Amino acid sequence: xxxxxxxxxxxxxxxxxxxxxxxxxxxxxxxxxxxxxxxxxxxxxxxxxxxxxxxxxxxxxxxxxxxxxxxxxxxxxxxxxxxxxxxxxxxxxxxxxxxxxxxxxxxxxxxxxxxxxxxxxxxxxxxxxxxxxxxxxxxxxxxxxxxxxxxxxxxxxxxxxxxxxxxxxxxxxxxxxxxxxxxxxxxxxxxxxxxxxxxxxxxxx
Amino acid sequence: xxxxxxxxxxxxxxxxxxxxxxxxxxxxxxxxxxxxxxxxxxxxxxxxxxxxxxxxxxxxxxxxxxxxxxxxxxxxxxxxxxxxxxxxxxxxxxxxxxxxxxxxxxxxxxxxxxxxxxxxxxxxxxxxxxxxxxxxxxxxxxxxxxxxxxxxxxxxxxxxxxxxxxxxxxxxxxxxxxxxxxxxxxxxxxxxxxxxxxxxxxxxxxxxxxxxxxxxxxxxxxxxxxxxxxxxxxxxxxxxxxxxxxxxxxxxxxxxxxxxxxxxxxxxxxxxxxxxxxxxxxxxxxxxxxxxxxxxxxxxxxxxxxxxxxxxxxxxxxxxxxxxxxxxxxxxxxxxxxxxxxxxxxxxxxxxxxxxxxxxxxxxxxxxxxxxxxxxxxxxxxxxxxxxxxxxxxxxxxxx
Amino acid sequence: xxxxxxxxxxxxxxxxxxxxxxxxxxxxxxxxxxxxxxxxxxxxxxxxxxxxxxxxxxxxxxxxxxxxxxxxxxxxxxxxxxxxxxxxxxxxxxxxxxxxxxxxxxxxxxxxxxxxxxxxxxxxxxxxxxxxxxxxxxxxxxxxxxxxxxxxxxxxxxxxxxxxxxxx
Numbered sequence: 001x002x003x004x005x006x007x008x009x010x011x012x013x014x015x016x017x018x019x020x021x022x023x024x025x026x027x028x029x030x031x032x033x034x035x036x037x038x039x040x041x042x043x044x045x046x047x048x049x050x051x052x053x054x055x056x057x058x059x060x061x062x063x064x065x066x067x068x069x070x071x072x073x074x075x076x077x078x079x080x081x082x083x084x085x086x087x088x089x090x091x092x093x094x095x096x097x098x099x100x101x102x103x104x105x106x107x108x109x110x111x112x113x114x115x116x117x118x119x120x121x122x123x124x125x126x127x128x129x130x131x132x133x134x135x136x137x138x139x140x141x142x143x144x145x146x147x148x149x150x151x152x153x154x155x156x157x158x159x160x161x162x163x164x165x166x167x168x169x170x171x172x173x174x175x176x177x178x179x180x181x182x183x184x185x186x187x188x189x190x191x192x193x194x195x196x197x198x199x200x201x202x203x204x205x
Numbered sequence: 206x207x208x209x210x211x212x213x214x215x216x217x218x219x220x221x222x223x224x225x226x227x228x229x230x231x232x233x234x235x236x237x238x239x240x241x242x243x244x245x246x247x248x249x250x251x252x253x254x255x256x257x258x259x260x261x262x263x264x265x266x267x268x269x270x271x272x273x274x275x276x277x278x279x280x281x282x283x284x285x286x287x288x289x290x291x292x293x294x295x296x297x298x299x300x301x302x303x304x305x306x307x308x309x310x311x312x313x314x315x316x317x318x319x320x321x322x323x324x325x326x327x328x329x330x331x332x333x334x335x336x337x338x339x340x341x342x343x344x345x346x347x348x349x350x351x352x353x354x355x356x357x358x359x360x361x362x363x364x365x366x367x368x369x370x371x372x373x374x375x376x377x378x379x380x381x382x383x384x385x386x387x388x389x390x391x392x393x394x395x396x397x398x399x400x401x402x403x404x405x406x407x408x409x410x411x412x413x414x415x416x417x418x419x420x421x422x423x424x425x426x427x428x429x430x431x432x433x434x435x436x437x438x439x440x441x442x443x444x445x446x447x448x449x450x451x452x453x454x455x456x457x458x459x460x461x462x463x464x465x466x467x468x469x470x471x472x473x474x475x476x477x478x479x480x481x482x483x484x485x486x487x488x489x490x491x492x493x494x495x496x497x498x499x500x501x502x503x504x505x506x507x508x509x510x511x512x513x514x515x516x517x518x519x520x521x522x523x524x525x526x527x528x529x530x531x532x533x534x535x536x537x538x539x540x541x542x543x544x545x546x547x548x549x550x551x552x553x554x555x556x557x558x559x560x561x562x563x564x565x566x567x568x569x570x571x572x573x574x575x576x577x578x579x580x581x582x583x584x585x586x587x588x589x590x591x592x593x594x595x596x597x598x599x600x601x602x603x604x605x
Numbered sequence: 606x607x608x609x610x611x612x613x614x615x616x617x618x619x620x621x622x623x624x625x626x627x628x629x630x631x632x633x634x635x636x637x638x639x640x641x642x643x644x645x646x647x648x649x650x651x652x653x654x655x656x657x658x659x660x661x662x663x664x665x666x667x668x669x670x671x672x673x674x675x676x677x678x679x680x681x682x683x684x685x686x687x688x689x690x691x692x693x694x695x696x697x698x699x700x701x702x703x704x705x706x707x708x709x710x711x712x713x714x715x716x717x718x719x720x721x722x723x724x725x726x727x728x729x730x731x732x733x734x735x736x737x738x739x740x741x742x743x744x745x746x747x748x749x750x751x752x753x754x755x756x757x758x759x760x761x762x763x764x765x766x767x768x769x770x771x772x773x
Contacts, residue, residue: 028226030232030233030600030601031232031280031601032277032361032601035280035324035361036361038327038339038343039347042327042340042342042344043340043341043347044347057227069232069255070255070257072253072255072257073749074253074254075225075233075255078225078254079226104273104274104277105258108261108262109258109262110258110756111756112257129362130280130362253745253746253748253749256747256748258756260732260757261756261757264759423668423693424668424719424720424721425720425721426670426671426720426721437693445696445698536636537644539671539689539698539700541671548691550671550672552674552689554676563674563676565672565674567672567674567689572724575721575723575724604747
């Protein structure tokens with residue numbers, strides 16, 4: 001038992017060291033925060049100093065999703081779909097007030113999702129409207145710290161503990177995903193026989 | 206010979222989906238295309254992925270509380286949205302704006318126009334796969350943002366304009382810094398032009414691509430630099446002057462070909478022109494730099510209306526308004542501003558209470574996105590992104 | 606304040622209003638504060654005729670449709686469709702309004718005159734529920750296709766059951 005633990009910790013150390021220093025974010029950006037995300041990646045702030053510069057245009061090659069900008073009911077299904085296409089282990093940074101609580105649209109907007117943590121498990125929250133590039137850099141450093149402390153087994157537990165309490169819609173609809181059958185797949189715990197092709201597609205009208 | 210080959214290789218039409226998350230859609234535009242081989246037969250633009258309902262939210266907020274939301278209509282050039290809403294309410298409530306405040310607005314707007322066009326240049330080239338120009342543009346954009354931050358306290362969402370003026374006076378030494386920067390900027394712009402203008406790849410991908418003719422463009426409601434590149438002299442700063450644009454001399458940049466490269470060139474020339482305008486406006490600024498003005502005020506102290514130092518025109522706020530009790534008289538007004546992406550209009554209806562009855566935003570990008578399917582019809586699939594990039598669309602402005 | 610102003614200065618037709626009246630359009634002038642742009646209400650039946658006159662006449666040439674906005678007025682039990690026009694040649698503006706009943710608002714479409722009206726009308730249909738006659742593609746633009754209700758109406762309540770998970 002003790003030997004396996006030692007082996008696991010050393011494996012974890014190298015695994016985490018490699019992961020934390022080569023985060024590949026997805027270019028997922030919807031609104032105002034996108035520009036600040038661009039400036040963080042560009043000169044003057046230079047995200048590359050922290051091993052985080054390779055923005056990937058496809059979710060299949062990326063392991064961090066920075067939700068930069070407001071998420072609306074129309075956009076939510078697309079975002080969930082993107083998150084599902086990312087390989088494990090994957091992380092989410094909620095950037096900006098809109099993605100934390102809905103921000104200035106929280107009280108009376110009819111089309112804004114009140115925080116992405118209702119549909120995705122969020123690892124780091126960055127407040128601000130929009131957050132400054134320094135804040136985003138800080139958020140990424142915090143995420144790296146978190147990654148270094150993790151073990152492979154804990155991650156699974158964390159995802160289950162932070163499962164958002166979503167009241168499911170009475171019937172499946174385009175406005176809202178998760179739709180009932182997809183519920184178990186959302187939080188990173190993949191069952192046997194997980195097949196994307198068998199999942200219900202977004203309805204086209 | 207060719208025909209027989211074409212017959213043999215007849216392909217089926219294929220429906221493909223681009224977006225809503227796509228690195229080159231500048232946000233969340235979705236395009237549904239029918240393609241045959243690589244030729245686009247027809248396409249449909251689907252928007253609304255960022256519809257936040259700003260028009261409805263205006264109806265439940267007092268005028269002052271709506272101001273921060275106005276910033277986020279077009280986040281790349283928020284000074285224009287703010288000034289547009291302020292002009293509308295000022296005309297509605299018949300508020301007088303001091304000249305110094307108008308000049309400060311003009312300087313901030315033109316600085317913002319340069320910052321916005323810099324985003325255009327970087328993203329336009331990024332769409333075609335050239336990453337390096339982004340670093341040049343953002344290097345210079347940060348210099349402008351630093352100055353704007355010194356005045357307003359924010360990098361992008363300024364919330365600095367108030368009804369009948371601006372929040373506070375310029376900080377000490379700011380005017381000199383701006384003058385210095387405006388002297389430097391043309392040097393940087395020349396740098397981009399040296400990199401881009403003769404690049405064979407850029408030329409091959411943009412010349413004669415996505416040509417907008419003057420008549421069709423206007424029929425589609427295209428405004429701003431996009432239509433000026435087709436030779437239509439439509440610049441509200443010149444044709445229907447608002448603010449103090451009447452007093453600051455400048456030239457309207459016109460193109461003639463109306464293709465993607467021309468639209469880029471018009472914008473770069475506009476940046477030169479804006480830098481010149483800012484320098485001229487700083488010379489004309491009533492009262493001059495703040496540090497000199499304060500000194501003169503201490504010596505004069507007459508507080509007369511028409512004094513050159515302490516008069517109305519050298520104030521920054523015309524009337525102090527109670528934000529809660531501010532009730533413009535009933536009526537309606539449409540204010541137009543020449544924003545970097547075309548005509549930006551704000552239609553405000555007041556019913557005499559402290560909240561607007563209806564606010565409607567009309568933005569330049571809305572029409573540009575509508576025109577996109579017609580513009581890319583018959584082109585190769587790879588041409589979509591250069592053409593779309595050259596229209597300079599910001600999606601939140603489309604969805605609002 | 607403004608009501609007094611309105612009463613003191615009687616509303617008269619100016620250049621564009623008189624031009625329309627000469628050509629057989631019944632025009633009712635309205636006050637726009639600041640008094641810069643001519644504003645008038647016309648009968649909904651005559652909308653196409655008015656727009657054709659304004660666009661094609663030599664002296665008018667309103668070739669740019671700036672925007673179409675809907676205004677909900679539950680007090681008068683009507684919905685207005687407001688057209689802001691601009692001329693790129695003469696640089697003058699005009700505002701034309703057409704009214705429709707609130708229960709079944711139908712207004713003729715002007716897509717044949719200005720193509721840009723296509724999306725503006727779809728947006729107005731989406732948010733206020735004004736149906737435009739002869740529009741080529743009358744469906745929702747901004748909201749999802751299966752959205753219930755018209756958000757910009759004054760009596761709109763978000764009672765979509767599917768959104769219950771969004772409540773705190």
